[in-house]
């Protein structure tokens with residue numbers, strides 16, 4: 001009996017792995033970026049002046065899309081827009097908006113009116129300076145408010161602004177950038193991981209609602225990418241640059257309601273999914289406590305030398 005149960009379990013795991021490998025192959029190897037012109041002439045990217053957002057803006061411009069860049073720093077916006085126009089010979093518009101504030105959407109709607117928008121990337125997001133237990137986060141009240149406004153409300157607000165026109169023409173693409181930190185509750189990044197779980201859940205459910213009305217809505221779930229936010233500078237197979245990560249992500253559009261963007265991140269997710277949630281939480285906590293210890297040590301050293 002025990003032997004039979006063992007065989008059934010092994011068979012079940014083997015079948016699960018085979019199906020997942022087939023899915024990986026379909027999404028991350030066979031995929032190609034759709035013809036974006038078919039959806040509209042303009043793409044809108046939030047948090048477009050750095051990291052993954054800037055890489056989206058550049059990659060989409062490379063595909064001939066005109067780009068609306070939305071971020072909070074006017075100087076950086078002007079520089080990135082000028083760079084994109086000269087490199088890719090497309091049009092750009094910039095909108096200065098701080099997503100920590102709630103009264104920006106009326107102006108964004110006004111600025112976007114009249115543009116034929118085919119694609120929206122809800123990318124803007126912030127995280128902790130370093131992993132920390134909730135009550136020890138410095139400026140907790142303000143951090144909670146801004147994380148919810150920037151990571152969560154921005155996705156809702158921008159969706160409400162852009163979707164009506166997409167529905168009217170019965171075509172459009174919305175990519176919502178979540179995080180692998182939402183794959184399980186992540187200790188020491190509690191607010192961040194919960195905010196990104198909201199994005200994933202909202203995005204997938206909305207994608208289901210509107211798939212029959214011509215709108216593709218997809219969660220993008222990166223693991224580590226070399227950006228200011230991750231504080232990782234050196235790229236590797238498992239930690240791509242924003243440019244290569246986004247180039248790969250665009251090829252997965254429409255192939256799955258949730259994309260990990262690139263094969264190496266999808267493989268990480270697949271192996272993680274084999275472990276029970278409690279183990280994943282334990283490992284994440286272990287890692288985050290050691291990152292926290294390192295950050296605190298670095299901070300103490302800097303305080304001593306200044």
Ligand SMILES: NC(=O)c1ccc[n+]([C@@H]2O[C@H](COP(=O)([O-])OP(=O)(O)OC[C@H]3O[C@@H](n4cnc5c(N)ncnc54)[C@H](OP(=O)(O)O)[C@@H]3O)[C@@H](O)[C@H]2O)c1
Pocket residue numbers: 046047048049050051052053054070071072073076097098099100123124125126127150177178179180181221222223224225226227228229230
């Ligand atoms: N990098 C990773 O390893 C990783 C992993 C998982 C998920 N993600 C997600 O990917 C997304 C992009 O992350 P990233 O690593 O590219 O971040 P990043 O390098 O820090 O870039 C963030 C961008 O958002 C803008 N921004 C920040 N706060 C803003 C605000 N209040 N209002 C308007 N714009 C604001 C920044 O503009 P300024 O230049 O003005 O600051 C910048 O253009 C986020 O949603 C993040 O959670 C990243």
